[in-house]
Amino acid sequence: MGKGSGKGGADAPLKNMKVFVVIVNVMSALTGLALLGLGIYAFVERSKLLYSNVIPGMLVTLGTLVFLWAIVGCIGAIFENKLALKIYFGCLLVLILFQAVIVTYTLANMNKIEDVLDTAWQNAYDHHPKLLRDIQNEYSCCGFRSPTDRALPKSAPDACLKSKNFGYEDSCLEQLSEAYKNHQTAISIAGIVIAVIQLGSLLATWALIQRLPLVERQREEEYLEEHQRLVDAGKGRPTSATTGESSTDYGATGNRKPKQNRGATLE
Numbered sequence: 475m476g477k478g479s480g481k482g483g484a485d486a487p488l489k490n491m492k493v494f495v496v497i498v499n500v501m502s503a504l505t506g507l508a509l510l511g512l513g514i515y516a517f518v519e520r521s522k523l524l525y526s527n528v529i530p531g532m533l534v535t536l537g538t539l540v541f542l543w544a545i546v547g548c549i550g551a552i553f554e555n556k557l558a559l560k561i562y563f564g565c566l567l568v569l570i571l572f573q574a575v576i577v578t579y580t581l582a583n584m585n586k587i588e589d590v591l592d593t594a595w596q597n598a599y600d601h602h603p604k605l606l607r608d609i610q611n612e613y614s615c616c617g618f619r620s621p622t623d624r625a626l627p628k629s630a631p632d633a634c635l636k637s638k639n640f641g642y643e644d645s646c647l648e649q650l651s652e653a654y655k656n657h658q659t660a661i662s663i664a665g666i667v668i669a670v671i672q673l674g675s676l677l678a679t680w681a682l683i684q685r686l687p688l689v690e691r692q693r694e695e696e697y698l699e700e701h702q703r704l705v706d707a708g709k710g711r712p713t714s715a716t717t718g719e720s721s722t723d724y725g726a727t728g729n730r731k732p733k734q735n736r737g738a739t740l741e
Contacts, residue, residue, distance in 0.1 A: 491681055492554070494678050495678045498547075499675060502543075503544035508664070510534055510541065514534065516657070517534075543562060550679075551679075556683060566675065567676065577661075577662050587655065587658075603626055613649040613650070616644070617634060617645050621644070621645055
C-alpha cells in the first residue's frame with residue numbers, strides 16, 4: 475500500500491468520528507435552545523397552568539447547559555483537542571444523569587397531578603386571586619373541583635356561576651390536568667430524545683478520544699519516514715558517480731585512464 479493511501483486510510487475513521495460528533499452536538503445545541511425557550515415560556519405562562527418555578531427553572535438550566543456543552547464538544551472534535559474532549563465527556567455524563575433525574579421527577583409527578591394543582595390553586599386563591607381570574611377566563615371554568623370550590627369572586631360560593639363576567643358551569647380541574655399532563659409529557663419526551671442523542675455523542679466522543687493517540691503516532695511515523703526519505707535523497711545527489719555512471723575522467727568501468735597514454739601522445 476502506498477503512502478498516500480495509507481495516510482488516507484488512517485485518517486478516514488477519525489474524520490468520520492469527528493463529523494459524527496459535530497453533527498450530534500449541533501443537534502444537541504438546537505435541542506438545548508428549544509429547552510431554554512420552553513423554560514422561558516413556562517415562566518411567562520405559569521400563571522395559566524399554576525406551575526411552580528421549579529420545572530421552568532430546571533428547563534432553563536438544562537437548556538443552557540446542553541447548549542454550552544454541545545459547543546465545547548464541537549470545538550474539541552474539530553480541533554482534535556483531547557483535553558476539551560475529556561472535559562466534554564465528563565460533563566456530558568453528569569448532564570445525562572441530571573436529565574435522568576428530571577425525567578424521573580416529571581414522571582413521578584404525573585400520578586400526583588391533582589394534589590400538585592390543588593396546592594397551587596389554594597396558594598393562588600389565598601395570595602394571588604388575579605391568577606385564578608386569568609385561569610377561569612382562559613379555560614372558561616369556575617372553581618377547582620366544582621364551580622363553587624374556591625372560585626372567584628370570593629363574595630359567595632356561587633358568585634362565579636352568577637357572575638356576568640364568568641358564569642361558567644364547568645370546573646377548572648379537568649382542563650388544568652390535561653394541560654399539565656401535556657406539558658409534562660412534552661418535557662419527558664424531550665428529555666428522553668436528548669438523552670438518546672447525547673448517549674450517541676458520548677460513545678462517539680469516547681471512541682474519538684481513544685483514536686486520537688493512535689492517529690497521532692501514525693502521523694508522526696509518516697512524518698519521520700518522509701523526513702528520512704528526504705535526507706537520504708539529499709545525501710544521494712553528490713555521490714551519484716558511485717552508482718557506476720560515467721564521467722569525463724573515468725572510463726566506462728569507473729577506473730582512471732592510464733597515464734602512459736597521455737605521455738605517448740606528447741611524443
